[in-house]
Amino acid sequence: xxxxxxxxxxxxxxxxxxVSQAAVxxxxxxxxxxxxxxxxxxxxxxxxxxxxxxxxxxxxxxRLGRTRxxxxxxxxxxxxxxxxxxxxxARIAAEHxxxxxxxxxxxxxxxxxxxxxxxxxxxxGVIASSMAADALTAIRGDQLxxxxxxxxxxxxxxxxxxxxxxTDGIRQVTEHLLALxxxxxxxxxxxxxxxxxxxxxxxxxxxxxxxxxxTLRTAHAPISIEGAQAATETALxxxxxxxxxxxxxxDKLAAGAYxxxxxxxxxxxxxxSVTGLDxxxxxxxxDPELTTVRLDAELFGERGMHALLAVMEGQxxxxxxxxxxxxxxxxxxxxxxx
Amino acid sequence: xxxxxxxxxxxxxxxxxxVSQAAVxxxxxxxxxxxxxxxxxxxxxxxxxxxxxxxxxxxxxxRLGRTRxxxxxxxxxxxxxxxxxxxxxARIAAEHxxxxxxxxxxxxxxxxxxxxxxxxxxxxGVIASSMAADALTAIRGDQLxxxxxxxxxxxxxxxxxxxxxxTDGIRQVTEHLLALxxxxxxxxxxxxxxxxxxxxxxxxxxxxxxxxxxTLRTAHAPISIEGAQAATETALxxxxxxxxxxxxxxDKLAAGAYxxxxxxxxxxxxxxSVTGLDxxxxxxxxDPELTTVRLDAELFGERGMHALLAVMEGQxxxxxxxxxxxxxxxxxxxxxxx
DNA sequence: CCCGTGAAGTTTTACGTATAACGTGTCCCG
DNA sequence: CGGGACACGTTATACGTAAAACTTCACGGG
Numbered sequence: 001x002x003x004x005x006x007x008x009x010x011x012x013x014x015x016x017x018x019v020s021q022a023a024v025x026x027x028x029x030x031x032x033x034x035x036x037x038x039x040x041x042x043x044x045x046x047x048x049x050x051x052x053x054x055x056x057x058x059x060x061x062x063r064l065g066r067t068r069x070x071x072x073x074x075x076x077x078x079x080x081x082x083x084x085x086x087x088x089x090a091r092i093a094a095e096h097x098x099x100x101x102x103x104x105x106x107x108x109x110x111x112x113x114x115x116x117x118x119x120x121x122x123x124x125g126v127i128a129s130s131m132a133a134d135a136l137t138a139i140r141g142d143q144l145x146x147x148x149x150x151x152x153x154x155x156x157x158x159x160x161x162x163x164x165x166x167t168d169g170i171r172q173v174t175e176h177l178l179a180l181x182x183x184x185x186x187x188x189x190x191x192x193x194x195x196x197x198x199x200x201x202x203x204x205x206x207x208x209x210x211x212x213x214x215t216l217r218t219a220h221a222p223i224s225i226e227g228a229q230a231a232t233e234t235a236l237x238x239x240x241x242x243x244x245x246x247x248x249x250x251d252k253l254a255a256g257a258y259x260x261x262x263x264x265x266x267x268x269x270x271x272x273s274v275t276g277l278d279x280x281x282x283x284x285x286x287d288p289e290l291t292t293v294r295l296d297a298e299l300f301g302e303r304g305m306h307a308l309l310a311v312m313e314g315q316x317x318x319x320x321x322x323x324x325x326x327x328x329x330x331x332x333x334x335x336x337x338x
Numbered sequence: 339x340x341x342x343x344x345x346x347x348x349x350x351x352x353x354x355x356x357v358s359q360a361a362v363x364x365x366x367x368x369x370x371x372x373x374x375x376x377x378x379x380x381x382x383x384x385x386x387x388x389x390x391x392x393x394x395x396x397x398x399x400x401r402l403g404r405t406r407x408x409x410x411x412x413x414x415x416x417x418x419x420x421x422x423x424x425x426x427x428a429r430i431a432a433e434h435x436x437x438x439x440x441x442x443x444x445x446x447x448x449x450x451x452x453x454x455x456x457x458x459x460x461x462x463g464v465i466a467s468s469m470a471a472d473a474l475t476a477i478r479g480d481q482l483x484x485x486x487x488x489x490x491x492x493x494x495x496x497x498x499x500x501x502x503x504x505t506d507g508i509r510q511v512t513e514h515l516l517a518l519x520x521x522x523x524x525x526x527x528x529x530x531x532x533x534x535x536x537x538x539x540x541x542x543x544x545x546x547x548x549x550x551x552x553t554l555r556t557a558h559a560p561i562s563i564e565g566a567q568a569a570t571e572t573a574l575x576x577x578x579x580x581x582x583x584x585x586x587x588x589d590k591l592a593a594g595a596y597x598x599x600x601x602x603x604x605x606x607x608x609x610x611s612v613t614g615l616d617x618x619x620x621x622x623x624x625d626p627e628l629t630t631v632r633l634d635a636e637l638f639g640e641r642g643m644h645a646l647l648a649v650m651e652g653q654x655x656x657x658x659x660x661x662x663x664x665x666x667x668x669x670x671x672x673x674x675x676x
Numbered sequence: 677c678c679c680g681t682g683a684a685g686t687t688t689t690a691c692g693t694a695t696a697a698c699g700t701g702t703c704c705c706g
Numbered sequence: 707c708g709g710g711a712c713a714c715g716t717t718a719t720a721c722g723t724a725a726a727a728c729t730t731c732a733c734g735g736g
Contacts, residue, residue, distance in 0.1 A: 059722035397692035
C-alpha cells in the first residue's frame with residue numbers, strides 16, 4: 001500500500017517482494033522460464049496478490065504499441081441480432097486475449113464528424129456492419145485493419161468481408177412459396193440503403209422473372225413495426241388482384257405486416273402468407289409463428305472476428321458465405337382459391 | 339510522414355511545424371492563451387492536419403492518469419431496453435467528453451473470475467445494472483466510482499443508485515386491474531435474483547393484501563418466451579378458480595403468456611387480462627397490444643451517467659426515482675362474468 | 677587453472693504525451 | 707537607464723510498463 005490512495009504499481013510490488021521492477025514484469029508476464037527462480041517468482045506473485053496489484057493498461061498499451069482491443073461498429077442495438085453478433089465476436093476475441101468494444105448507432109451520440117470520439121479506447125482493428133457504412137471513411141483514414149460484415153464484395157475497397165448467404169435465404173423463401181402455389185408476390189423492403197437489403201430485392205426479382213405467371217410488387221418501409229404496418233396497409237389497398245405472399249426483408253417488418261393484414265380483415269396464413277428474415281425472438285412471439293430465414297448471428301460474429309484476426313496477422317481471411325436456412329412455421333400456407 | 343508506416347506523433351508534428359513538441363501539445367490541447375502566438379499556433383494546426391496526426395490515447399491516458407471512459411455493465415443485450423439505456427448514457431457522456439464502453443452479459447465470454455478481462459480499456463467509472471450484480475465485487479475491489487441501476491438502496495454498500503419507480507408502476511397496474519373488477523390475480527415472476535424483480539412481488543402482494551376478497555398466486559419463469567409459456571400453462575392448469583388477471587414482470591414474459599393462454603383456449607383480454615412491464619417494441623407487435631408500464635430507458639441511462647459524473651466529482655448525485663406510467667392497450671378488460 | 681555457460685537477477689531505456697520549470701528578448705515605467 | 711513584466715517559446719520530467727542489454731556468481735570440462 002505504497003502511499004495514499006493511488007493504485008499499486010509494479011514498482012510497489014517489486015519493493016514488497018524485495019526484487020526489481022523488471023523481475024515483477026517478467027514473472028507476471030509469464031516470461032520467466034529460466035530467468036527467475038521459482039521461490040522468487042512465488043514471492044512476487046504473493047506480493048502482487050497481497051497488494052491487489054492490477055497492471056495499468058494505459059502504460060502497457062503505450063509500451064506495447066497495441067491495445068488488444070477491437071471495435072465492433074453496428075447500426076443500432078434495437079434488435080437482438082447484433083447483440084448475438086457481439087457475443088460470438090467477443091467469445092473468439094477472448095480466446096485470443098482480445099477485448100471487444102461496442103460502438104452502436106451514432107445517431108445523436110457524439111459529433112457526427114468523428115464517430116470515434118466516443119470510442120476513446122485505442123484500437124487494434126475494426127469490424128463494421130455495412131449498415132453503418134458512413135463511419136467507414138473515418139476508419140480507413142486511420143489505416144486500421146478492417147473487416148466488413150454483409151458488405152458488397154466489390155464495393156468495400158479491398159477490405160475483407162464476411163457475409164451471410166442472404167441470396168440463398170431469399171431463394172429458399174421463394175422456392176417455398178412457389179411450391180405452395182403462390183404466384184402474386186409483394187416484397188416489403190427495408191427502406192435502408194445497404195447492400196444486404198439490395199440483394200434481397202435482386203434475388204427475389206431474378207427468381208420470379210424466371211418463373212412465368214408470377215407477379216411482383218414492392219413496398220418500402222423503415223424498419224419499425226409502425227412503418228411496416230403503414231406501408232403494408234397502403235400496398236394491400238392498391239387496385240388490382242391482391243398478392244397472396246408477402247416477403248419481408250426482416251422479422252420486424254413482418255410483425256408490422258401482420259397488423260396491417262389484421263386491420264384489412266385478412267387472416268395469416270389463410271388469406272396471406274408472410275415470411276420474415278432473421279429469426280429473432282419476435283418470430284415466435286407473434287401469432288401465427290413466423291416462417292422466416294434463420295441467420296446464425298453468433299457464428300457471424302465469430303467469423304467476423306476470425307477474419308479480423310487474420311487481417312491483423314497480415315493473412316488472408318477464410319472465404320465463403322455463411323449458410324442460412326429456412327424455418328417453416330405457421331405464417332405460410334397455400335394461397336386461397338379464387 | 340516521419341519514417342515508414344508508424345503513425346505520426348506530436349514530435350513529428352513539431353518538426354514539421356518547426357517548433358518543439360511542447361508547443362504542439364499546448365496548441366492542440368487548447369492551452370496556449372498567452373503562450374504561443376497565433377501564427378505559430380496556426381502553423382502547428384496546419385502541420386497536424388497535413389500529417390493526419392491523431393494523439394496516442396494510451397500515452398495521454400498514462401500521462402493524465404485517467405481515460406475519460408466509463409463502463410456500462412448490463413445483464414445482456416437480448417432486449418432493446420439496455421440498448422436505450424446505453425444511448426442515454428452515451429449522450430450525456432459525450433457532452434462531457436466521456437466515452438462509454440458496453441460490457442454485456444459475461445455468459446461464456448471471458449474467464450468468469452475476472453469479468454473485466456475483456457473490457458481492456460482502463461476506466462474512470464462504472465455504471466452497473468443490479469441484474470449483473472455478480473460483477474460488483476470485482477468492481478468494488480478496484481475502488482472505482484460506481485453507480486448502480488435499479489438496485490436496493492439499502493444493500494448496495496454505499497454506492498450511489500438510480501432507480502426507476504417500479505413500485506409505483508406495479509401500483510398503477512394493480513389499481514387499473516382492480517378498477518376493472520379483477521379479484522383473482524396471477525403473478526408471472528421473472529426467475530432472476532434481482533432487487534428490481536423482488537419489489538414487483540412485494541408491492542403487488544402488499545397492495546392486494548390491503549384489498550379484501552382478492553387472491554394472488556405466483557408462477558416463476560426465466561425471461562424467455564418459451565419459459566414464460568411453459569410456466570403459464572402449468573399455472574393455468576392448476577386446480578381451483580382460474581385467475582382473471584395475469585401480471586407479468588416483463589413484456590417478454592407477457593408474450594409467452596399470450597401463447598399459453600391461446601393454447602389453453604383462453605382469449606386475451608376477454609377471458610384473461612395480461613399486463614407487462616417495459617413497453618418494448620414487442621408490446622405493440624403482439625395481438626392484442628399489451629397493456630404495460632412504460633419505462634423511459636433513455637432517461638434512465640442519462641440519469642445514471644449524470645449520477646456517475648457527480649460521484650467522480652466527489653459530489654452527491656441527485657436523489658429521486660424516475661417516474662413511470664401505465665400504458666393501457668388492448669390486453670386488459672373487465673373479468674368474465676362467472 | 678581458465679574460460680565458457682547458464683541461472684538469476686538488475687539496470688536502463690523507450691513508448692508519446694502533458695505540463696512544470698526554465699530561458700529569452702522586448703517594452704514600458706519609474 | 708535599470709529592471710520588472712510580459713509574450714513566446716523551449717527543456718526537462720514523469721506517468722507505469724516491457725524488454726533488451728548488462729552484471730554477477732557458481733560450476734564444470736578441457
